[in-house]
Each structure stands twice: as structure tokens, then as C-alpha cells.
Amino acid sequence: MNLKDLEDFSKKIPGKLLFDYNLNKSNWFNIGGKTKIYFKPENLTDLVDFLKLFNKRGKIFVLGAGSNVLFQDSCFDGVVIKLGKNFSKLSILNDKIVIAGSGTQDKKLSEFACENSLSGFEFLSCIPGTVGGGIRMNSGCFDSEFKDIILSVQTIDSLGNVITIPRDKIRFNYRECNLNNDLIFLSASFKGYKNDKKLISQKMISLKSKKEKTQPTKIKTGGSTFKNPVDQTNKKVWELIKSSVPLDTRFGDATISEKHCNFFINKNKATCRDMKKLINFVKEKVFASTGVRLSLEIILVE
Numbered sequence: 001m002n003l004k005d006l007e008d009f010s011k012k013i014p015g016k017l018l019f020d021y022n023l024n025k026s027n028w029f030n031i032g033g034k035t036k037i038y039f040k041p042e043n044l045t046d047l048v049d050f051l052k053l054f055n056k057r058g059k060i061f062v063l064g065a066g067s068n069v070l071f072q073d074s075c076f077d078g079v080v081i082k083l084g085k086n087f088s089k090l091s092i093l094n095d096k097i098v099i100a101g102s103g104t105q106d107k108k109l110s111e112f113a114c115e116n117s118l119s120g121f122e123f124l125s126c127i128p129g130t131v132g133g134g135i136r137m138n139s140g141c142f143d144s145e146f147k148d149i150i151l152s153v154q155t156i157d158s159l160g161n162v163i164t165i166p167r168d169k170i171r172f173n174y175r176e177c178n179l180n181n182d183l184i185f186l187s188a189s190f191k192g193y194k195n196d197k198k199l200i201s202q203k204m205i206s207l208k209s210k211k212e213k214t215q216p217t218k219i220k221t222g223g224s225t226f227k228n229p230v231d232q233t234n235k236k237v238w239e240l241i242k243s244s245v246p247l248d249t250r251f252g253d254a255t256i257s258e259k260h261c262n263f264f265i266n267k268n269k270a271t272c273r274d275m276k277k278l279i280n281f282v283k284e285k286v287f288a289s290t291g292v293r294l295s296l297e298i299i300l301v302e
Helices: 004-010 044-054 106-115 122-126 131-137 197-214 237-244 272-290
Strands: 016-022 034-040 059-062 069-071 076-081 090-093 097-101 150-156 162-166 184-191 221-224 254-256 263-266 299-301
Touching: 004 016, 004 044, 044 150, 059 184, 069 272, 090 106, 097 106, 106 122, 106 131, 106 197, 122 197, 131 184, 237 272, 254 272, 263 272
Parallel strands: 034 076, 059 076, 069 299
Antiparallel strands: 016 034, 090 097, 097 184, 150 162, 150 184, 221 263, 254 263
């Protein structure tokens, strides 16, 4: 991949464009090699110009909070894009509609809605990701998902064209949507309903308390490793793992959380190879024991 024109471009923009950038500190697992290009645009103009210049020369991966991402140990032969602070703005429209940049943390969106007495966003206080990743995965918890509150998404394609997509053109399923993987999400509009601010805050506190009692926090993890197999069994994935896999299984420093067995942990210096061995071992054991085929919820970037 010829990078001379991108090197020249990097000198003209306020955003950060780096080469051979180490990714292991940019995700919650603290795992991964380098990426050939790392781009953090500060504004939409720089992003459009970059995409037009890059012109599909390689793979593009958009990194949000890095809370559910597993990068390979070798170099990612493409560009990792991390949207800057200007893609994390929040505003309110007509009292009930919130416009959120795709780089906004889910919990910040939840807090902003609470400040404006808008309910329906409380579950977001428990999701450690960003709006963009939440849309892509239809993230959710406690019986609520992104699909329940979203009105439209503003996107940009790999050639720099900006496109707005209304909710009725998006098909959401469990932990996925049908929007093209080539689209980069810029912002989205969400609709809530008016409620007492104190009641909203109390619900957020209650949900966060429930989460902290059952899920590990402040460790090197990627959140839920596998999706719940909703079409194959009425059991939760953690129940299948608990009944099928020795919970002290480890490969290198890749281990299973003692608090929630669908959370895998990097104890110290686990590699992607270690984590993939653990993932595949658990999949095989669960299938052999129950006949259920598990699907990854974390994003494996190769």
C-alpha cells in the first residue's frame, strides 16, 4: 500500500494520522498488534477528505470505546479510524429528541437524557460502549435495545458520501443490524418520553447496581463473549458454559471470569492467539455437551 499521499495529508490536518500504531492500549482486552494506519479525524471535512484519498485501498475498521473488540496479534493491514471529540456532541430537539454523535459514550447519552428529563435511555448507563458501536450491534440490556429508541442514523460511505437513514429502513435483530459494514456512523437521533428526573436517576442507579453484582468490572475483558443462543435454547449462554466447561480453563493468560463465565479475561499478558484458543475450546465443549452452536458477540478484527 503506497502511503506517500497519506503522509502528505497527515501534515495538513488537525487530526491525528499515524502509521504502524500499536493497538493493544486502545481496547479493553489490552490485546493486539499494530495497524498500518491509525486515523483520528477531528472533524467531518477531514474524514471525508481522508476517505476520498484512501479510496478503498485497504480494510477500514471504526473503533469506538474498544470494550468488545479483539484485535489480532499481527499487523492489521488497513486503517483503524477513531472518531475525535467533535463526533461526541449531544443536543436536544423538540424536548423529546436527542441528537448524539457516534463517538458519544452510551452512559453520557443516558446521563444527558436524564438531565433533560427524558426516559427510555436508562439502560445505556450500563453499556460501556459508544453510540456508533451500539447501533451496529443493536446493543442492549435489561430488556431494552438501541432499536427501541432510535429514529435515524447519519452515515458516511467509504467514498465520503454522507447519507441519512431513517429507522424504518433499518432492520435490527439480536445484536446486529442490516446496515452495510462499509458505512461509518456519524450521529443518530433518538426519541424518549418525558418523566421525572429523580425517577429516571433512580432507575439508572438500580440497573447499574444489578449489573455490578453479576458482571466483572475494572479488569481486562471484552464484555459478553458470546451471544445468547435465542433460537436454539431458552437457556442463557452463561448457563450453557457453566454446565459444559471447566471454569478454571485457561490458555496462557486468557481465563474465564469467576463472576460471570461469559466474560473472558486477560489476566496479564494474554495474546489474541490465547484468547481465540479459549473461545474455540468453550464453543467446542458447549456444542459437544448441549448441541448448541455459540456465536461471538465480541468483534474479532483480522
